[in-house]
Amino acid sequence: MKQNIDELINKYVDNELTVKELEEFNELVDGDEEIMRKVKAHKLVHAYLNQTEFDSAPTLTTQSIMLKINQSLSGKLEKNYFFFGTLGVLTILLIGSIIFFFTYFGKSETKYTGTESLITTISGYINSFFANVSSKFVDANVMLIISTITLILMLGIYFIFESRKSFKKKLHSLS
Amino acid sequence: MKDISEFEIIESVKRGNQADFSLLVDKYKDRAFTLLRRMLKNDMDAEEALMDCFMKVYKSLPNFRYESKFSTWFYKITYNTALTLLASKKRKIEKEMSSLEDHFDLEEKDDKIFTASDNGKQYLMKLVDQLPPRNALIIVLFYIDDMSLNEISQVLEISLVNTKVLLHRSRNALRDMLLKHNYQEELI
Numbered sequence: 001m002k003q004n005i006d007e008l009i010n011k012y013v014d015n016e017l018t019v020k021e022l023e024e025f026n027e028l029v030d031g032d033e034e035i036m037r038k039v040k041a042h043k044l045v046h047a048y049l050n051q052t053e054f055d056s057a058p059t060l061t062t063q064s065i066m067l068k069i070n071q072s073l074s075g076k077l078e079k080n081y082f083f084f085g086t087l088g089v090l091t092i093l094l095i096g097s098i099i100f101f102f103t104y105f106g107k108s109e110t111k112y113t114g115t116e117s118l119i120t121t122i123s124g125y126i127n128s129f130f131a132n133v134s135s136k137f138v139d140a141n142v143m144l145i146i147s148t149i150t151l152i153l154m155l156g157i158y159f160i161f162e163s164r165k166s167f168k169k170k171l172h173s174l175s
Numbered sequence: 176m177k178d179i180s181e182f183e184i185i186e187s188v189k190r191g192n193q194a195d196f197s198l199l200v201d202k203y204k205d206r207a208f209t210l211l212r213r214m215l216k217n218d219m220d221a222e223e224a225l226m227d228c229f230m231k232v233y234k235s236l237p238n239f240r241y242e243s244k245f246s247t248w249f250y251k252i253t254y255n256t257a258l259t260l261l262a263s264k265k266r267k268i269e270k271e272m273s274s275l276e277d278h279f280d281l282e283e284k285d286d287k288i289f290t291a292s293d294n295g296k297q298y299l300m301k302l303v304d305q306l307p308p309r310n311a312l313i314i315v316l317f318y319i320d321d322m323s324l325n326e327i328s329q330v331l332e333i334s335l336v337n338t339k340v341l342l343h344r345s346r347n348a349l350r351d352m353l354l355k356h357n358y359q360e361e362l363i
Contacts, residue, residue, distance in 0.1 A: 010346065048295065054208075
């Protein structure tokens with residue numbers, strides 16, 4: 001019964017009772033002091049909650065959010081710069097190698113004409129290039145020097161980017 | 176100055192005018208903060224969640240396809256952000272409907288709340304702060320935001336019937352506390 005009354009009161013407050021149900025409900029309320037008290041309290045809850053307004057968000061919320069968005073966007077751009085920068089350097093290196101390869105190793109080769117001759121020329125270049133390079137890399141000392149230089153260069157690039165990143169972080173925390 | 180509609184703001188942000196997002200923040204920051212405060216019961220957590228919530232909204236905005244109202248979609252993100260924070264703080268939270276059966280006891284801190292309140296309205300608002308997260312959320316969305324039960328059910332991802340049950344239980348609990356202190360006599 002209690003559950004039914006609670007349900008009826010909720011329906012009453014939400015204006016969900018039909019005319020017939022409303023008549024029955026009014027009769028029920030008029031004849032019972034306890035239900036009357038409940039209805040009054042329920043109406044009061046409804047009324048007070050309806051008067052409630054929004055809390056104010058802390059000042060500078062909008063600015064803080066927009067700053068965070070800007071930072072996340074600039075972070076993305078920075079990453080893109082790094083990616084395109086690395087890609088650019090690699091492309092330049094590749095183009096440079098090709099030019100070097102054709103100018104240095106191609107001098108001694110015979111000139112051909114036509115598509116087939118061109119393929120023969122390129123395969124000749126490649127063969128002579130690898131023959132020259134492999135003859136130089138047979139020497140263990142040369143290999144050691146090249147590996148050391150590569151390692152130093154890679155470490156150097158890594159530390160330069162890391163220090164730049166931490167510097168930027170410090171700059172942001174100061175601003 | 177002509178008012179810019181929510182649709183126009185969203186489309187503008189989608190086109191890449193990120194500065195226009197501040198218009199959405201201005202419109203929704205108080206609503207979201209109210210909700211988060213009631214759910215998290217802590218101003219600092221609410222502020223943290225508010226930032227997270229708007230960042231998520233900004234990142235997800237390109238995927239918003241108007242399948243529901245923007246406010247419903249926004250509150251869904253707000254609600255889930257609060258749940259994530261609550262879960263990360265290892266507070267007890269039940270997302271499933273079984274939590275409807277959970278018993279919440281407003282009597283626990285009643286003496287303290289009653290003593291600190293000057294009138295029924297103050298007392299009631301302090302009680303709302305004591306409600307479990309989902310009950311508090313439904314009260315805020317239904318009464319302060321004027322959202323329909325259907326929209327609230329979408330935010331909570333539960334059925335309409337269960338949403339109604341949740342609202343009724345919350346209201347009944349608040350009513351019983353007002354009755355306990357005879358506040359119903361304040362009703363004119």
